[in-house]
Amino acid sequence: MAKTRPPKKILESYTIKGSDKVIKPGDCVLMRSVDTSKPPYVARIESIEAAGSRGTNVRVRVRWYYRPEESMGGRRPFHGSKEVFLSDHYDVQSADTIEGKCNVHSFRSYTKLDSVNAEDYFCRFEYKSASGSFVPDRIAVFCKCEMPYNPDDLMIQCEECSDWFHPSCIGMTIKEAKKREHFFCQSCTTEGHGKTAENSHEATAQSEEKPVESKRRRR
Numbered sequence: 619m620a621k622t623r624p625p626k627k628i629l630e631s632y633t634i635k636g637s638d639k640v641i642k643p644g645d646c647v648l649m650r651s652v653d654t655s656k657p658p659y660v661a662r663i664e665s666i667e668a669a670g671s672r673g674t675n676v677r678v679r680v681r682w683y684y685r686p687e688e689s690m691g692g693r694r695p696f697h698g699s700k701e702v703f704l705s706d707h708y709d710v711q712s713a714d715t716i717e718g719k720c721n722v723h724s725f726r727s728y729t730k731l732d733s734v735n736a737e738d739y740f741c742r743f744e745y746k747s748a749s750g751s752f753v754p755d756r757i758a759v760f761c762k763c764e765m766p767y768n769p770d771d772l773m774i775q776c777e778e779c780s781d782w783f784h785p786s787c788i789g790m791t792i793k794e795a796k797k798r799e800h801f802f803c804q805s806c807t808t809e810g811h812g813k814t815a816e817n818s819h820e821a822t823a824q825s826e827e828k829p830v831e832s833k834r835r836r837r
């Protein structure tokens with residue numbers, strides 16, 4: 619005998635259990651992993667619905683963010699500790715698994731945060747879960763080591779060529795790099811004039827771009 623399903627009710631918001639935090643479609647959340655030793659999953663809420671007749675049994679349709687560890691290529695040296703990839707993997711989950719809200723920033727706004735809190739993440743790639751490929755598939759690389767920028771690592775900028783360098787790649791300590799007022803890389807010869815080198819995290823337009831995939835085997 620066919621069961622009659624109660625009609626689904628689309629909800630505009632949902633209050634996370636045990637908290638006063640309200641989530642809406644478009645918000646990013648942390649969801650409990652079945653394996654409690656693992657960090658929570660990061661997801662974007664697409665829609666919220668109640669399957670129960672009285673607005674109970676709330677389910678959320680989510681689009682998963684993958685952590686670098688969850689991608690086919692795994693975590694690579696340039697991946698930030700708070701980096702996630704927006705995947706093409708959708709799911710419907712019980713709203714009970716939502717632990718809390720989080721913020722997934724763009725790369726640029728993440729690097730401009732005054733302080734990074736536990737709930738701050740950033741995303742600069744979309745990830746195709748079936749093929750393991752990334753969009754964009756090219757990324758700017760910096761330094762002698764030709765690595766994409768990892769916002770967790772301090773870099774120092776050459777005033778002449780505007781390339782960015784890891785202190786360790788140019789035989790400098792982080793302390794020295796922070797103190798340094800002017801910096802010219804090895805390939806840029808004599809002293810320039812003018813502006814002070816900044817330890818800002820901003821990427822420059824002059825940077826070279828490399829395919830994301832070919833970096834996989836570099837160690």
Ligand SMILES: [Zn+2]
Nearest residue numbers: 761763784787
């Ligand atoms: Zn380097």
Ligand SMILES: [Zn+2]
Nearest residue numbers: 776779803806
């Ligand atoms: Zn230079």
